Amino acid sequence: MIVEASPGPFTFDPATTALVIIDMQRDFCEPGGFGETLGNDVSLLRSVIPPLQRVLAAARELGMTVIHTREGHLPDLSDCPPAKLHRGNPTLRIGDPGPKGRILVRGEYGHDIVDELAPLPDELVVDKPGKGSFHGTAFGAELEARGVTSLIVTGVTTEVCVHTTVREANDRGYECLVLSDCTGSYFPEFHRVALEMVAAQGGIFGWVADSTALLEALTQEAVA
Numbered sequence: 329m330i331v332e333a334s335p336g337p338f339t340f341d342p343a344t345t346a347l348v349i350i351d352m353q354r355d356f357c358e359p360g361g362f363g364e365t366l367g368n369d370v371s372l373l374r375s376v377i378p379p380l381q382r383v384l385a386a387a388r389e390l391g392m393t394v395i396h397t398r399e400g401h402l403p404d405l406s407d408c409p410p411a412k413l414h415r416g417n418p419t420l421r422i423g424d425p426g427p428k429g430r431i432l433v434r435g436e437y438g439h440d441i442v443d444e445l446a447p448l449p450d451e452l453v454v455d456k457p458g459k460g461s462f463h464g465t466a467f468g469a470e471l472e473a474r475g476v477t478s479l480i481v482t483g484v485t486t487e488v489c490v491h492t493t494v495r496e497a498n499d500r501g502y503e504c505l506v507l508s509d510c511t512g513s514y515f516p517e518f519h520r521v522a523l524e525m526v527a528a529q530g531g532i533f534g535w536v537a538d539s540t541a542l543l544e545a546l547t548q549e550a551v552a
């Protein structure tokens with residue numbers, strides 16, 4: 329299967345490709361969570377949801393591997409480095425009680441994925457303490473166990489957890505396609521530049537396309 333992408337066509341086999349949905353959690357996408365405590369306008373991430381719902385539906389229809397990630401910490405915060413916990417001047421810190429439960433803590437309502445993109449029972453959900461999906465998780469082992477060699481990467485935020493995951497994946501030999509309208513940032517300029525960085529220099533970290541280009545390719549596959 330071939331997707332029109334930047335810097336050139338992205339070729340992949342759906343049987344060995346995972347749709348990775350990074351951190352589409354209430355803590356980042358809804359008021360009262362981690363993203364808002366840092367002073368961000370969380371409504372900026374909402375535009376990611378409709379195109380990502382369409383991509384998720386198409387991937388499920390094709391029987392592709394779907395993996396969701398969630399950034400967050402154990403209730404005792406033992407996996408939260410002090411530098412992360414004490415950094416900056418947020419209105420609430422990681423672990424503090426907020427309107428959606430303790431900020432960025434596993435098991436809390438705010439830590440979970442938004443209703444619109446809720447995982448199905450058979451879909452893997454990877455809980456990660458850091459920004460990248462490989463650090464401190466079984467993500468790499470799970471990809472290997474499923475024979476995955478290519479990733480279609482979506483979610484938030486483009487320049488933080490999406491970028492870190494793509495960089496980690498690229499160094500491990502995975503071919504990554506980042507979907508421009510299925511990723512988002514609190515900073516539109518960072519989003520634009522982060523995507524440019526992925527595809528620059530002949531695709532230094534991977535490829536970039538929009539969901540329309542991917543859906544065209546997936547639809548043709550479903551018909552064929």
Ligand code: C5J
Nearest residue numbers: 351399484485488489
């Ligand atoms: C951030 C993330 N931005 N999921 N996390 O702190 O990108």
